[in-house]
Amino acid sequence: MSPGATMQRVYIELKARVLAGTFPPGSRLEPAQLATSLGASATPVRDALHRLAGERLIESWHQEGFRQPILAxxxxxxxxxxxxxxxxxxxxxxxxxxxxxxxxxxxxxxxxxxxxxxxxxxxxxxxxxxxxxxxxxxxxxxxxxxxxxxxxxxxxxxxxxxxxxxxxxxxxxxxxxxxxxxxxxxxxxxxxxxxxxxxxxxxxxx
Missing domain, CATH: 1.20.120 (Four Helix Bundle (Hemerythrin (Met), subunit A))
Structure with a gap:
């Protein structure tokens, strides 16, 4: 599978998990851990997380990683x-x-x-x-x-x-x-x- 196709697959699968509420509010989303369950390397997972953060479906901080938002x-x-x-x-x-x-x-x-x-x-x-x-x-x-x-x-x-x-x-x-x-x-x-x-x-x- 090409890198672009892998990135798209990982993005779609990870987005579906986020929208389904798989991750509790405030939980950290670690690329290395997610990569194992998604059957991909950490790089496309990290790219997908950045894309989801840009869509405001998850949160990210500089050098702090990613997490499921805690909604007030x-x-x-x-x-x-x-x-x-x-x-x-x-x-x-x-x-x-x-x-x-x-x-x-x-x-x-x-x-x-x-x-x-x-x-x-x-x-x-x-x-x-x-x-x-x-x-x-x-x-x-x-x-x-x-x-x-x-x-x-x-x-x-x-x-x-x-x-x-x-x-x-x-x-x-x-x-x-x-x-x-x-x-x-x-x-x-x-x-x-x-x-x-x-x-x-x-x-x-x-």
Whole structure:
């Protein structure tokens, strides 16, 4: 396998682990250790870690290595607010009521986290502005780790998502924009509890 192909494979596999929440918050990501499990040398692993750090999916410091981010309540509030603004922009110029024909199909996903990502990513991919698409997809990916905590904290999560999905399928853009804004404001209010759910059970409360 060529070096470029190896780098891409390692990046995809490592990114999937990060998005799946494989590494607890604050855990160090050592290239040498990861290389063994990824079946690669440390160099492509290190390159992939730098790329993920550039996407803000992990954190890095000069000469300090890499780690899974430790998210604080304020971090979640900022991320939720940012995602809400980007989604609103992606839906801004659509008519108040128009069938969704011609847009990307919304896949049926029984899992709350996967379904939420599918809806928001579908909205992102149908946006005309390439920069907006890129920023929104990045925000969606950085939020993936939060979804499992959201559904544990908020029993209404699946119902809220179903209502947004229905508005999308019927092209009810005004209603969808309103529901997306309310969804993220709700998450901001719940940010402290979501952070607590993300923290490993052995960690002391701080």
């Amino acid at each position: 309540e304020a971090d979640l509030c900022d991320l939720y607010s940012w995602a809400a603004m980007l989604l609103a922009l992606a839906l801004k110029d659509r008519p108040s009521h128009q069938a969704a024909g011609g847009l990307f199909e919304l896949e049926e996903r029984p899992n709350y986290g996967e379904a939420t990502e599918s809806l928001f990513r579908t909205i992102a991919m149908s946006a005309d502005n390439q920069e907006l698409r890129g920023a929104l997809i990045n925000a969606i990916e950085r939020s993936q780790i939060l979804r499992r905590a959201e559904v544990r904290v908020d029993q209404a999560s699946r119902g809220l998502l179903a209502a947004m999905e229905e508005d999308y399928r019927f092209g009810r853009w005004t209603g969808l924009r309103s529901k997306i804004t309310s969804f993220h404001r709700r998450r901001v209010r719940q940010a402290g509890r979501i952070v607590a759910e993300l923290r490993p059970r052995t960690d002391p409360l701080r």
